Amino acid sequence: MRTIIGIDIGGTSIKASAVSPNGRLLCIHTAETPKQEELVCVLESLVRLCKADAVEAGASAAAIGMGSPGIISTDGKVLFSNNLRMRNFDLRAEVEKKFQLPTSLLNDAFCATLAEYRFGAGRGVKNMAMVTIGTGIGFGAVINGELFTGTNSCMAGGHIITHAGGLDCTCGSKGCWEMYASASALIRIAKGYAQKYPESALNAKEITGLAVADCVRAGDRAASEAMQEYIANLGDGMVSACNILRPERMVVGGGLSGAGELFIEPLREYVLNKMFIGADYAPLDIVCAQMGNAAGIIGAAAYASRMIE
Amino acid sequence: MRTIIGIDIGGTSIKASAVSPNGRLLCIHTAETPKQEELVCVLESLVRLCKADAVEAGASAAAIGMGSPGIISTDGKVLFSNNLRMRNFDLRAEVEKKFQLPTSLLNDAFCATLAEYRFGAGRGVKNMAMVTIGTGIGFGAVINGELFTGTNSCMAGGHIITHAGGLDCTCGSKGCWEMYASASALIRIAKGYAQKYPESALNAKEITGLAVADCVRAGDRAASEAMQEYIANLGDGMVSACNILRPERMVVGGGLSGAGELFIEPLREYVLNKMFIGADYAPLDIVCAQMGNAAGIIGAAAYASRMIE
Numbered sequence: 001m002r003t004i005i006g007i008d009i010g011g012t013s014i015k016a017s018a019v020s021p022n023g024r025l026l027c028i029h030t031a032e033t034p035k036q037e038e039l040v041c042v043l044e045s046l047v048r049l050c051k052a053d054a055v056e057a058g059a060s061a062a063a064i065g066m067g068s069p070g071i072i073s074t075d076g077k078v079l080f081s082n083n084l085r086m087r088n089f090d091l092r093a094e095v096e097k098k099f100q101l102p103t104s105l106l107n108d109a110f111c112a113t114l115a116e117y118r119f120g121a122g123r124g125v126k127n128m129a130m131v132t133i134g135t136g137i138g139f140g141a142v143i144n145g146e147l148f149t150g151t152n153s154c155m156a157g158g159h160i161i162t163h164a165g166g167l168d169c170t171c172g173s174k175g176c177w178e179m180y181a182s183a184s185a186l187i188r189i190a191k192g193y194a195q196k197y198p199e200s201a202l203n204a205k206e207i208t209g210l211a212v213a214d215c216v217r218a219g220d221r222a223a224s225e226a227m228q229e230y231i232a233n234l235g236d237g238m239v240s241a242c243n244i245l246r247p248e249r250m251v252v253g254g255g256l257s258g259a260g261e262l263f264i265e266p267l268r269e270y271v272l273n274k275m276f277i278g279a280d281y282a283p284l285d286i287v288c289a290q291m292g293n294a295a296g297i298i299g300a301a302a303y304a305s306r307m308i309e
Numbered sequence: 310m311r312t313i314i315g316i317d318i319g320g321t322s323i324k325a326s327a328v329s330p331n332g333r334l335l336c337i338h339t340a341e342t343p344k345q346e347e348l349v350c351v352l353e354s355l356v357r358l359c360k361a362d363a364v365e366a367g368a369s370a371a372a373i374g375m376g377s378p379g380i381i382s383t384d385g386k387v388l389f390s391n392n393l394r395m396r397n398f399d400l401r402a403e404v405e406k407k408f409q410l411p412t413s414l415l416n417d418a419f420c421a422t423l424a425e426y427r428f429g430a431g432r433g434v435k436n437m438a439m440v441t442i443g444t445g446i447g448f449g450a451v452i453n454g455e456l457f458t459g460t461n462s463c464m465a466g467g468h469i470i471t472h473a474g475g476l477d478c479t480c481g482s483k484g485c486w487e488m489y490a491s492a493s494a495l496i497r498i499a500k501g502y503a504q505k506y507p508e509s510a511l512n513a514k515e516i517t518g519l520a521v522a523d524c525v526r527a528g529d530r531a532a533s534e535a536m537q538e539y540i541a542n543l544g545d546g547m548v549s550a551c552n553i554l555r556p557e558r559m560v561v562g563g564g565l566s567g568a569g570e571l572f573i574e575p576l577r578e579y580v581l582n583k584m585f586i587g588a589d590y591a592p593l594d595i596v597c598a599q600m601g602n603a604a605g606i607i608g609a610a611a612y613a614s615r616m617i618e
Binding site: 071073079080127139141143144146148149150151152154155156157159160161162163164165171172173174175180232233236237239240241243244245246247248273274275276277281282283284 | 380382388389436448450452453455457458459460461463464465466468469470471472473474480481482483484489541542545546548549550552553554555556557582583584585586590591592593
């Protein structure tokens with residue numbers, strides 16, 4: 001068996017595992033994300049551990065697939081990554097040189113999309129899109145069975161404009177979707193409603209996305225109104241993405257998707273209701289992601305598998 | 310030589326011509342658009358004229374490609390067309406049965422996109438998008454060299470939401486791009502500024518898109534402010550479309566594109582400035598359409614050519 005080493009490079013930690021062809025992880029190893037100068041060195045120790053796992057399982061490691069936040073060019077350069085504090089760094093080439101194995105690097109939202117498509121909530125369709133709700137909005141798409149990332153892999157679905165002339169976005173534009181529909185946006189919205197309703201249970205705890213969902217479940221008025229406003233914001237961007245890409249399935253991932261149907265059901269109703277001609281002539285499923293935290297590793301490995309097929 | 314008969318079915322008139330493999334029109338024949346019951350009959354007389362043109366040129370007619378406004382399913386049914394007052398009509402099958410020639414039917418915005426891609430402003434790239442500014446906003450895309458129309462051809466790019474919670478759209482949603490960026494929207498916006506500035510030259514004429522452009526050229530303040538607001542509206546939707554599809558080229562068509570660089574230059578500056586990471590890492594051209602009124606016929610024929618290759 002030939003495994004692929006999948007590596008998920010995050011802003012605070014790095015996770016790596018040898019991954020079998022059917023998407024199974026042999027063993028996850030982790031390390032803190034170091035400064036850029038020490039990154040290849042830390043990756044080296046992780047790759048060595050993963051290789052040993054592969055050998056122990058009677059397998060080999062045939063390629064390395066890495067995923068990271070930021071704008072990654074099609075040839076695997078980190079053009080810009082806020083989280084990794086990197087700019088124009090040819091990480092893919094550095095790692096490939098070190099290990100003499102075919103190596104790829106892909107944006108983490110695209111990795112998650114590919115993982116869901118191959119092994120998770122995206123199986124069985126040829127056209128899907130995925131939204132990952134976190135500090136920002138990650139977005140990816142599969143078109144005709146192939147990962148689609150746009151020219152030089154610069155697709156940035158989180159930056160569609162839903163509120164023209166609205167809040168300043170970090171990207172320099174105004175009114176971007178992620179300013180209204182990220183987990184950070186939900187927290188901002190919930191804080192506003194908590195102030196409006198001093199009796200709200202939201203005032204008694206640290207406000208996180210899942211805390212808001214808990215309060216909705218308990219019937220809290222501030223939380224319910226906040227969630228309704230947030231779902232409209234998230235839904236408006238999903239309507240836009242669906243009207244352009246018209247996928248068969250939309251997968252929603254990120255921490256908030258842990259709230260499950262409480263959150264997905266009203267979102268589904270909102271989007272199907274506002275989407276062009278609804279789902280009458282072109283059905284659309286809206287479902288929760290299934291791959292959880294392993295999506296980054298598995299998707300990175302899945303992307304690398306193209307190089308050895 | 311084998312020609313294809315291209316037919317552009319509009320709300321008020323039908324235009325048809327035999328089209329050579331390199332996109333040349335032999336002779337355009339036109340007819341008024343009749344009621345649904347008489348449509349196939351009118352198409353029959355047009356097809357007969359086009360066939361005669363082909364024979365006269367020493368060629369044959371190998372297929373029929375039709376384009377029409379509305380939502381056309383992948384298998385060529387008119388699911389819904391406001392302009393043609395049709396619903397669930399299997400126009401493609403009716404015509405194919407009549408003429409015993411391979412026949413296709415495609416949405417008119419998709420036809421225009423394909424015409425520009427093959428023979429016009431879209432040549433030389435593999436990923437492009439096209440916006441057609443008219444009563445609404447038509448939208449089409451080519452991805453990896455193939456026309457992309459979404460599940461069951463239901464892509465509706467004019468209905469991305471740019472102004473969440475904004476104006477009611479005919480589609481049942483609110484704040485759709487086409488409510489803010491169609492030619493009708495420009496006229497509405499210009500009327501507002503004409504009222505605000507009674508001395509404006511706009512008050513002396515019938516307000517059309519090109520009339521507004523003429524007044525901008527003459528230095529009229531109301532027209533200039535209206536155009537600026539309109540370009541921001543059009544630009545915000547183009548930013549969204551570009552951030553999702555990240556094409557190499559965006560082609561702008563419709564009557565207003567006749568205003569040329571007066572209109573395209575500020576639009577280009579607006580979009581490149583707001584687009585995610587600008588064009589630094591993934592260049593984007595924004596250009597005027599080149600195919601003019603023949604785009605519908607040529608694109609319809611180009612789409613049909615797939616059936617006989």
